[in-house]
Amino acid sequence: xxxxxxxxxxxxxxxxxxxxxxxxxxxxxxxxxxxxxxxxxxxxxxxxxxxxxxxxxxxxxxxxxxxxxxxxxxxxxxxxxxxxxxxxxxxxxxxxxxxxxxxxxxxxxxxxxxxxxxxxxxxxxxxxxxxxxxxxxxxxxxxxxxxxxxxxxxxxxxxxxxxxxxxxxxxxxxxxxxxxxxxxxxxxxxxxxxxxxxxxxxxxxxxxxxxxxxxxxxxxxxxxxxxxxxxxxxxxxxxxxxxxxxxxxxxxxxxxxxxxxxxxxxxxxxxxxxxxxxxxxxxxxxxxxxxxxxxxxxxxxxxxxxxxxxxxxxxxxxxxxxxxxxxxxxxxxxxxxxxxxxxxxxxx
Numbered sequence: 001x002x003x004x005x006x007x008x009x010x011x012x013x014x015x016x017x018x019x020x021x022x023x024x025x026x027x028x029x030x031x032x033x034x035x036x037x038x039x040x041x042x043x044x045x046x047x048x049x050x051x052x053x054x055x056x057x058x059x060x061x062x063x064x065x066x067x068x069x070x071x072x073x074x075x076x077x078x079x080x081x082x083x084x085x086x087x088x089x090x091x092x093x094x095x096x097x098x099x100x101x102x103x104x105x106x107x108x109x110x111x112x113x114x115x116x117x118x119x120x121x122x123x124x125x126x127x128x129x130x131x132x133x134x135x136x137x138x139x140x141x142x143x144x145x146x147x148x149x150x151x152x153x154x155x156x157x158x159x160x161x162x163x164x165x166x167x168x169x170x171x172x173x174x175x176x177x178x179x180x181x182x183x184x185x186x187x188x189x190x191x192x193x194x195x196x197x198x199x200x201x202x203x204x205x206x207x208x209x210x211x212x213x214x215x216x217x218x219x220x221x222x223x224x225x226x227x228x229x230x231x232x233x234x235x236x237x238x239x240x241x242x243x244x245x246x247x248x249x250x251x252x253x254x255x256x257x258x259x260x261x262x263x264x265x266x267x268x269x270x271x272x273x274x275x276x277x278x279x280x281x282x283x284x285x286x287x288x289x290x291x292x293x294x295x296x297x298x299x300x301x302x303x304x305x306x307x308x309x310x311x312x313x314x315x316x317x318x319x320x321x322x323x324x325x326x327x328x329x330x331x332x333x334x335x336x337x338x339x340x341x342x343x344x345x346x347x348x
Contacts, residue, residue: 007278014271014289017264018108019296022090022100023304028258029094035248036095037237039258043087044233046262050270051226055219066217076210076221080228082199087233087265089196098189101301102151102315105294107196109140109322112290114201116333122205128334136332139325146318152310204272204286218273225269233262287327294323 028039058064086107093103116133120126210221240246268289275285298319302308 003278007275007280010271010275010278011280011285011288012271014268014275014285015292016296017268017271018289019293020300021261021264021268022094022104022297023300024257024264025090025261026094026100027304028254028256028261029091031251031254031257033248033251033254034095035246035254036091037241037246038248038250039254039261040088040091040233041237042255042258043091043262043265044084044229044237046259047084047226047229047266048234050263050266051222052230055223055226059219059223064217064219066215066220068220069213069215072210072213072217072221073224074210075206075213076224077228079203079207079210079221080225081232082202082206083225083265083269084229084232086196086199086203087229087262089192089199093189093192093196096185096188096192098193099152099301100297101305102147103189103193104297105147105319105322106144106193107200108290108294108297109144109326110194110197111201111203112286112326112330113137113140114198115204115286116329118202118205120334122209123334125334130332130334132332133329133334136325136328139321139328141325143318143321143323143325146314147322150312150315150318152305152312152315218277222270222273226266287330290330291323291327294319 025039025043028042029035032038090103090107094100120129207221207225210224211217214220272285272289302311
């Protein structure tokens, strides 16, 4: 009973944390006046604190089963890099006027598909593809298209043209580039959303390889993930800001919200790892998380924006279809055959 309670608790933690990730990060970005690199830095700092310092102290004080290995470090760093690039994709999608209301469901619908195909590739299980799995893929595609077509419309803010700009705007030629700009922004939103779905789909299988190579250690791969985030989301953006004056600025409110967004992402990753520790299996843990997170995300976004009147019933239908397809893909994905246990290696 205690193990089951812990399992459900950590599944709920991952579901809730990843569900609020997009809306919270959006608040941080708006608080920094549209900056992209500054919120990214705050996300990286949150990961460094939660995924490097805290686990490092625990590992040194209490120890843990498993060991450091070269291959485990490389795979875990690669997983962290994929996670960090996915976080950057979310920030850039939001920067180009994407809304968490439809960006996050598309990410949570696409990532399981990428995860499944990568697992099939590494497990050589293509011959086990079944019709239900194919149907799940079709549901994800149909649901994603429906979500995009019937998504709530966003409007450009009224302060876009200031009083000082009005004379210049009046003297501008009749040709209005607004439609072209919106088309470019829309393309970039979908591009960065796809980038995040790809990166976060790669994250799970890659991290599992790192964890396996470290003899099942939990804290060591988590530390490597945090180090990759620190490198990609803190050091690189800081160097870029030193040479490129990006619009926006650090603010207390924006920094706090962005840090909370990073903390939510790290808490979700920790929840997944701890769910596996309490006996959870990916076959039902990941469908619950990927199925529940978009629902929480949608509720938070609607309450946050108060745009109830813009929600079309077919948008909700598409959201449900995406979730159902993602869960179907995960549950009915071809499973690799059992392999013999590798011989025990001596301690380095």
